[in-house]
Amino acid sequence: MRVRKSLEDWGLDSFVVIVLLLTIVVTLYPFYYILIITFNTGTDTTNGGMYFWPRDFTLENYVYFLDDPKWIKALGMSLLRTIVGTAMGVLFTAMVAYGLSKRDLVFRKGYFIVIVVAMNFSGGLIAYYVVLRSLGLINTFGVYVIPGMLNLFFLLIAISFFREIPEELNESARIDGASEYRIFARIILPVSMPLIATMCLFIGSGHWNAWLDSAYFVQDEGLRTLTYRMMQVINQSMVASSSDAALSIMSRSKVTPFSVQATAMIVSIIPILGVYPFLQKHFVSGMMLGSVKG
Template sequence: MARRMTTEDWIVSSVNYALLAVITLITLYPFYYLIIVSFNSGQDTLLGGIYFWPRDFTLENYQAFFSDSKWVKAFGISVLRTVVGGAAGVFFTCLVAYGLSYKDLLFKKLYFVLVIIAMYFSGGLIPYYVLLRELHLINTFWVYVIPSLLNIFFLLIAVSFFREIPKELHESAKIDGANDLSIFFRIIIPVSMPLIATMGLFIGVGQWNSWLDSAYFVQSENLRTLTYRMMEIINQSNISQEAAAFGRGSSSVTSFSIQVTAMVIAVAPIMCVYPFLQKYFVKGMMLGSVKE
């Protein structure tokens, strides 16, 4: 039988819902503001006073964005590095973690010592640049992918997750003649979807948002990422020249309107992907938190 709510319960619930509504508004309104500004005339936006809907609705900001080849190329590079880098990072991290999860692995303590050292210490930017140069990764697409193949944070989580998988699954598969790779692909991967989805979400978002590697290790304009282009336009000192370049003669497109449009386009893919991974993401957040 449900307990009847008292006056105090009503007051507490009302305060909680009011606070949640305020927090939700504060959280969502900035992104909503970017959306309405991206659909508003750039020159009209400079006048201010836009709060809830576009005052001078236009699609010229998006037309200017997609008509500029460097923005389109940057968007394609960001998508490609997110898909390739995210998938490769998840696969390689899981593969290494699966090997480290074996209790009878030779030199296992040494491997974990190296992992911990790599987690807390780095050689610095200049040695890192020299290493990438010696590997012939500078100014190539693979500089976005290969250095991020192993995510040490998720490596430790994956090792803990794989250790909790019942040994009987391994033993029964080996009795049937399966080798370690067959066990990994046919048994471990299917039962590790919460882990893989969580890793894919975080690693993919990291790849999508990264811009430092594009600034430091890439010189070709054809390999610039979307986030680098956004930082580039934010740091422009001469807004009038940038507006003329993006507007292509249009009087309604400004540097700020293109910048906001780029932000909306950069955030939209992540928001579209997240709902499909949410059920796995919630499970994945609990990985390693409960031990039997």
């Protein structure tokens, strides 16, 4: 039976629709504005007054970006860091969580105390630098992926998730002669895809967007990441317009530091947009599981 809406219902629904439309516009327009900047000449963009479409269409920003070996190397380094760092972080965090989820684990409470202390207290940047230097990670690719192999936040979520997996699955596998590593790889991981997908998305996004470690712990230009290069452009655009960096770019073409920065932003968004649709189903399930399991 169809229920007729009252005038108040129509008014409330209209208000909700208007608010949602305004939210969508406010959320999506900044991305759209950056996109049209990348297709407009940089020198023309500095004149302002461009809001909905490119005023002086060009592909020169993308050509400059792709022709610059520094940007390409930085993009490749970010991709490599994200892939390796995500794989190592998800695998190592899941393995540690699987072990800590066992209620008969020796010194289990002591491990949890260490985890809680580590989540709430830090030795600071100097102590962190000294540790990295003592491990020989300074100015190496390992400084990107090794310190983040254990994610404490997802460690607690994974422990809670693994506890909910029926122990009968593990016991039946042990009866068949399977080792703990085989049980983890063949039973635990396949039934934990919502958790794994959620961890991949968040840990991967963290690696893709990180730039502080590249600025503080790396001096080799070949190890610089895309986000670090973007921060360089931001810093260059904040200095006087007569700076050598700005003049060297503008003298060769109509590209400006800001247009290159916008182009790098669009390029950096593409991998996330390409991966998210494949993880969306598991990601939503993982977020719900993480919110109800304690």
